[in-house]
Amino acid sequence: RSGPSTSIPRRVFIARTLDVLGPERVSALSFSPTRGSNDIMAIDSGSTAFIIVCAALVNFMTPGLAFFYGGLVRQQNVLTIIMQNFVAMGLVTMIWVVWGFSLCFGKSGKMFGSPATYAMLSNIEDLDGETGPIPGLAFALFQGMFAVIAPALMTGAFADRMMFAPYLIFIAAWVHLVYFPFCHSVWGGGFLAEWGVWDFAGGIVVHISAGFSALAAVMAMPHRKKIEAELDTDPHNIPFVALGTGMLWFGWFGFNAGSALGANTAAANAGINTEISASCALFAWMVIEWLHKGKPTLVGACVGAIAGLATITPAAGFVRPWAAMIIGLLSAPWCYGLVELVKDKLVIDDALDVFAVHGMGGFLGTLCIGIFADENVGGIKASGELFGKQFAAAVGTAVYAYAVGFALVKVIEKFMKIIPPQHALELGLDASIHGERAYKDTSQNGGKTAV
Numbered sequence: 001r002s003g004p005s006t007s008i009p010r011r012v013f014i015a016r017t018l019d020v021l022g023p024e025r026v027s028a029l030s031f032s033p034t035r036g037s038n039d040i041m042a043i044d045s046g047s048t049a050f051i052i053v054c055a056a057l058v059n060f061m062t063p064g065l066a067f068f069y070g071g072l073v074r075q076q077n078v079l080t081i082i083m084q085n086f087v088a089m090g091l092v093t094m095i096w097v098v099w100g101f102s103l104c105f106g107k108s109g110k111m112f113g114s115p116a117t118y119a120m121l122s123n124i125e126d127l128d129g130e131t132g133p134i135p136g137l138a139f140a141l142f143q144g145m146f147a148v149i150a151p152a153l154m155t156g157a158f159a160d161r162m163m164f165a166p167y168l169i170f171i172a173a174w175v176h177l178v179y180f181p182f183c184h185s186v187w188g189g190g191f192l193a194e195w196g197v198w199d200f201a202g203g204i205v206v207h208i209s210a211g212f213s214a215l216a217a218v219m220a221m222p223h224r225k226k227i228e229a230e231l232d233t234d235p236h237n238i239p240f241v242a243l244g245t246g247m248l249w250f251g252w253f254g255f256n257a258g259s260a261l262g263a264n265t266a267a268a269n270a271g272i273n274t275e276i277s278a279s280c281a282l283f284a285w286m287v288i289e290w291l292h293k294g295k296p297t298l299v300g301a302c303v304g305a306i307a308g309l310a311t312i313t314p315a316a317g318f319v320r321p322w323a324a325m326i327i328g329l330l331s332a333p334w335c336y337g338l339v340e341l342v343k344d345k346l347v348i349d350d351a352l353d354v355f356a357v358h359g360m361g362g363f364l365g366t367l368c369i370g371i372f373a374d375e376n377v378g379g380i381k382a383s384g385e386l387f388g389k390q391f392a393a394a395v396g397t398a399v400y401a402y403a404v405g406f407a408l409v410k411v412i413e414k415f416m417k418i419i420p421p422q423h424a425l426e427l428g429l430d431a432s433i434h435g436e437r438a439y440k441d442t443s444q445n446g447g448k449t450a451v
Contacts, residue, residue: 044133050263051138057254058145062089062152064247068302069156071240072352074232076428077160078240078438084167088152091168092175096144097121100175104143104183110191111181132261142258143183150179150206154405156352157214160425161221164433166418170217170408177404178209182397197393198369198380200270201259203314203362204397211359212398213405215350220409221419223349228425233351238298245302249278252309256316269377270316273324274309277316280328281308288336303357307335310361315369318378327368335361359398366394 066085070078092100099115105127106113118124118140127136151171162170185192186199199205224231235241256274260266285304290296311331312324319327338356342348350356370387373380380386412418424432431437 041129041133043129047133047262048138051134051142051258054254054258055142055145057251061248061251062149064244064251065152067240068244069352071237072235073159075236075439076430079434079436080429081155081159084155085152089148092148096147100147101140103180105188108189111185113184113188147179150210151175153210153358154214157350157354158217159351160224162418163420166412166416169412173408178213178401182209192393197389199314200317201256201313203366207310207358207362208394208397209401211355212401215355216402216405217409218350220406235299241299241302245305266317272321273312273316276321276324277312277328278305278308280325281332284329284332285336288332304332307331307357307361310358311365314365318369318373318380320374320377323372331361334364363394366390
């Protein structure tokens with residue numbers, strides 16, 4: 001069958017070769033970051049079903065993120081941040097269909113794919129069997145869920161501070177200027193793939209890019225203490241935080257295991273590593289907080305689990321379970337220390353610790369590939385050279401994402417107000433922006449009752 005030459009994630013070749021040849025022979029092979037149309041696998045119904053389920057799991061993560069963030073903010077702003085997450089599912093998916101997928105996985109350039117290759121998902125059948133034993137549509141569906149959640153991650157950093165219209169412009173511009181180029185550069189056969197940089201499920205593409213752009217956004221906007229006389233930063237609904245954590249953890253199995261792009265040993269390896277890292281990080285964070293602040297909190301345990309999940313993501317399919325345990329245990333003090341540094345020492349108003357947990361968790365996980373990667377697991381071997389490439393890619397991504405995030409906020413505020421006016425802050429963003437309230441005063445004791 002003839003078709004255009006395409007560029008796809010190199011993790012596809014690792015996953016399928018592990019199943020066909022076995023891990024002991026993978027290290028003897030060399031993998032190209034691009035694959036021509038003659039290299040086609042038969043469509044497998046089991047793998048196709050698996051990837052569709054994984055896509056649904058990753059889709060489920062965005063509402064999970066909404067609940068996680070919603071529980072952490074104040075009650076008068078909970079619907080606002082939930083809405084910011086849900087609207088990403090609508091806006092980014094439309095962009096993805098029109099040309100986003102093609103910019104990521106179309107005919108390769110160095111930073112972008114050709115927007116014409118798969119515009120409106122046309123010619124998508126040319127990818128059947130080239131992205132693993134799955135149809136091209138299943139591949140596009142799965143990858144689209146990553147594009148949705150990446151900008152949604154940033155909402156926790158600038159919680160309580162961004163009007164709705166500027167937010168829509170910000171994320172629409174961000175996916176074009178940050179997410180799409182890094183997705184193509186790492187997973188689509190672009191310059192980072194050609195150089196030999198690895199990212200199994202999104203340490204660079206999702207977490208570093210979103211985390212550092214989130215940091216830039218809050219640095220470009222005033223601290224909430226400067227715009228609000230009384231700032232309450234206590235979570236308003238801790239059960240929401242726990243519910244959101246459970247939804248995210250559940251969905252993360254699709255995020256990581258699904259990145260093997262087939263029901264295979266690579267997926268099993270990524271799945272078990274996901275569970276191990278998150279569990280170890282949860283417990284380690286709880287212990288650190290207990291020793292540091294005197295009490296183990298549920299919120300702390302939930303944040304610790306998310307830190308472990310974010311950190312293992314880039315390395316999930318490349319390391320052994322014992323290494324996943326080390327990565328999880330390392331992620332807790334690493335991210336916990338950065339949370340304390342950012343908020344207490346640097347006084348940066350990253351409201352829900354997006355930079356410290358996602359940005360720096362993804363950064364650490366990206367470096368861990370160069371330390372713990374096992375060629376009999378994922379076909380790549382840890383080395384000083386690999387560590388150097390991973391470090392350079394992580395730093396370069398961080399600098400670029402920060403610069404673009406900062407510039408976007410400054411440019412947008414030249415044309416419209418980003419910060420809500422004082423009366424909107426006093427009334428609450430839910431009522432002032434969306435005309436809704438999550439809670440109403442109907443209880444006899446004067447408390448709040450859910451609508």
